[in-house]
Amino acid sequence: xxxxxxxxxxxxxxxxxxxxxxxxxxxxxxxxxxxxxxxxxxxxxxxxxxxxxxxxxxxxxxxxxxxxxxxxxxxxxxxxxxxxxxxxxxxxxxxxxxxxxxxxxxxxxxxxxxxxxxxxxxxxxxxxxxxxxxxxxxxxxxxxxxxxxxxxxxxxxxxxxxxxxxxxxxxxxxxxxxxxxxxxxxxxxxxxxxxxxxxxxxxxxxxxxxxxxxxxxxxxxxxxxxxxxxxxxxxxxxxxxxxxxxxxxxxxxxxxxxxxxxxxxxxxxxxxxxxxxxxxxxxxxxxxxxxxxxxxxxxxxxxxxxxxxxxxxxxxxxxxxxxxxxxxxxxxxxxxxxxxx
Amino acid sequence: xxxxxxxxxxxxxxxxxxxxxxxxxxxxxxxxxxxxxxxxxxxxxxxxxxxxxxxxxxxxxxxxxxxxxxxxxxxxxxxxxxxxxxxxxxxxxxxxxxxxxxxxxxxxxxxxxxxxxxxxxxxxxxxxxxxxxxxxxxxxxxxxxxxxxxxxxxxxxxxxxxxxxxxxxxxxxxxxxxxxxxxxxxxxxxxxxxxxxxxxxxxxxxxxxxxxxxxxxxxxxxxxxxxx
Ligand SMILES: Nc1ncnc2c1ncn2[C@@H]1O[C@H](COP(=O)(O)OP(=O)(O)OP(=O)(O)O)[C@@H](O)[C@H]1O
Ligand SMILES: [Mg+2]
Numbered sequence: 229x230x231x232x233x234x235x236x237x238x239x240x241x242x243x244x245x246x247x248x249x250x251x252x253x254x255x256x257x258x259x260x261x262x263x264x265x266x267x268x269x270x271x272x273x274x275x276x277x278x279x280x281x282x283x284x285x286x287x288x289x290x291x292x293x294x295x296x297x298x299x300x301x302x303x304x305x306x307x308x309x310x311x312x313x314x315x316x317x318x319x320x321x322x323x324x325x326x327x328x329x330x331x332x333x334x335x336x337x338x339x340x341x342x343x344x345x346x347x348x349x350x351x352x353x354x355x356x357x358x359x360x361x362x363x364x365x366x367x368x369x370x371x372x373x374x375x376x377x378x379x380x381x382x383x384x385x386x387x388x389x390x391x392x393x394x395x396x397x398x399x400x401x402x403x404x405x406x407x408x409x410x411x412x413x414x415x416x417x418x419x420x421x422x423x424x425x426x427x428x429x430x431x432x433x434x435x436x437x438x439x440x441x442x443x444x445x446x447x448x449x450x451x452x453x454x455x456x457x458x459x460x461x462x463x464x465x466x467x468x469x470x471x472x473x474x475x476x477x478x479x480x481x482x483x484x485x486x487x488x489x490x491x492x493x494x495x496x497x498x499x500x501x502x503x504x505x506x507x508x509x510x511x512x513x514x515x516x517x518x519x520x521x522x523x524x525x526x527x528x529x530x531x532x533x534x535x536x537x538x539x540x541x542x543x544x545x546x547x548x549x550x551x552x553x554x555x556x557x558x559x560x561x562x563x564x565x566x567x568x569x
Numbered sequence: 570x571x572x573x574x575x576x577x578x579x580x581x582x583x584x585x586x587x588x589x590x591x592x593x594x595x596x597x598x599x600x601x602x603x604x605x606x607x608x609x610x611x612x613x614x615x616x617x618x619x620x621x622x623x624x625x626x627x628x629x630x631x632x633x634x635x636x637x638x639x640x641x642x643x644x645x646x647x648x649x650x651x652x653x654x655x656x657x658x659x660x661x662x663x664x665x666x667x668x669x670x671x672x673x674x675x676x677x678x679x680x681x682x683x684x685x686x687x688x689x690x691x692x693x694x695x696x697x698x699x700x701x702x703x704x705x706x707x708x709x710x711x712x713x714x715x716x717x718x719x720x721x722x723x724x725x726x727x728x729x730x731x732x733x734x735x736x737x738x739x740x741x742x743x744x745x746x747x748x749x750x751x752x753x754x755x756x757x758x759x760x761x762x763x764x765x766x767x768x769x770x771x772x773x774x775x776x777x778x779x780x781x782x783x784x785x786x787x788x789x790x791x792x793x794x795x796x797x
Contacts, residue, residue: 282702282705282706305708306708308708309705309706309707309708310707310708312706313706313707314703314706316699316702316703318699320697320699320702320703321700321703322700322718322721322722323722323797324721324724324795324797333704333707333717336717337704337707337708337709337713337717338707338708365797366797367797368797385707385708391706
C-alpha cells in the first residue's frame, strides 16, 4: 500500500544542514498496522509527514496506493491526500466548529453534497462512539474524546491509509488503550492501513503487526512485530523492548549466582501456544537438571501470548547440554546469559 | 408674574448646543463607519496576503511579503497630519473635492488600511499552524484554508481588531475635522478651542467617550460570544 524508496529529507539552515531522514526504504502492506518507533529527534515525524507530502522529500519516492506522490501536481496531490487520513498528538480540531462540523470539514473540502455529509457524519459519530457529543465544541471535550473526533474526521473521506503521529502521547494510559482499541477495530472493520508513529513500545506491543525502528534518521531494523520482539538485531530495539518486557537481572544477584558451580543462567522466550505449555515440568522430567526460577513474565503481543522466563539451570555439563537440546526441540528461543563455570 | 430669564437662557442654550452637536455627531459616525469599512476592504486582503506568504505558511513568497510589508510600514510611519495634506490631490481626483466629510474619508482609509492589515495579520497568526496542516492533510486548497480555517478560527480576534480599528479611526476623524472635515473634532476646535466654548468642548469629549465605550463593549461581547 505504501512504498518508500530511498527517501532523503534534509533541512538547511544557517547553522548547517540537518539530515532528518537518511535513505529510508520501507514497504508497508495493505491492512498492516505499521509502527515506527524511535527516540525524540530520530526523524519519526519528518518521515510520517513525508508520507502525505506535508514535508517535501529532498529525494526519493513515496508511493501510496500506486501513486508516486512526489510526481503529482498540486491539484492531484490534494486529491491524493483525501485518500490518506492523518491524526495528530495535539488533535488540531477547529475550535470554532462543533464536533459534527469538524467531522464534516474534510467532506466539505472534498465537495460532498450537504445531504450526504450529514448521513456520513452520523455514521462516523457512531463509529467513534460520540453520538451524544455531536453539537459540543472541542473545548468542552476530554483529550480522548478530542482524539476520537480526530479519528472520525480523518476517516470521513474513506481513506485507505491512516497516518498517526504520536496519536496517544497526550493521553493517560487508560484512554490510550481505548484509542488503540478503536484503531484496531477500524483496521479490522475497514481494512485500513495504519502507520503509527510513536516513542512508546507499549503502543507497538498493543496493536502493531509490523514495526520499524528509526534511529538517527535511519531505519535500523524492521519486520513483523513478533520477530523483532523475539530476535532484536539492534541495541536500540532491545532497549525499547525492555521497556515493555523488563528482563535485566539485578547486578548483585548475577554476581552472587556467578559463584555457583555447575550452573548457568538462561532466558527462554516463547510465543503463542508455546506460552501455555508446561515447559518447566517437561524440562525437569526429561532432563536430569534442576531449575531455579529467577524471573518470569507473560503478556500479550497484540493478540498472541509472549512470555519470558529466566532460569538458573543446575547440572553437570552433559546434563546442561541435554537441557539445551530439549529446549531447542520445543522450538523455544534460548539465550545463555551466564555460562557455567 | 416674574419672567424666568434663567429658564429661557437654559432652553436656548441647550437648543443651540444640540443644533451643533447632532449633525457633528452624525458626521463623525458617517466618517468612522465609511472609513472603517473601506479600510477593511483594503486591509483585510492585505493582512491575509501578509500571513499566507510568510515563510513556512501555505503560500510562502518572500518577495510579495517583503514588498507589501515595507509598503505597510511606510504608510504607517507617515504622521496622519502629513498624509492628510499630501493626499489632497489624490483625494480631489477620487471624490472631486478635498474639503468636507466625504473628502476626509480618503486619507482616513489610506492611513487606517495598513493598520488594519497588521491587526488582521496578528489575529490570523494566532491560529495554530497545526490546524492549518490538518486541513492541508485533508487536501484543502489555499483558498479553502483561508475561507474555512483562517478566518473562522480567528473570528473572535478579528472582531476585537475591528473594535480597536474603529476606535483609533475615531481619534483620526477628530484630526481630519481640523482641516474642514466636519464632525465632532471640527466642532471642538471651532467652538471649544477658538471661541472658548468650554461647554461644547466638554460635551464633544463626553460624546466621543461614550461612542468609544459602546464600540469596545460591543466588540468584547461579540468576541466572547464567538469564543467556544
Ligand atoms: N522544519 C524543520 N527545520 C529544521 N529542522 C527540522 C525541522 N523539522 C525537524 N527538524 C529536525 O529533524 C530532526 C528530526 O525531527 P523529527 O521532528 O522528525 O523528530 P521526531 O522523531 O518526530 O522527534 P519527537 O519524538 O521529539 O517528535 C530533528 O533533529 C529536528 O531538529
Ligand atoms: Mg515528532
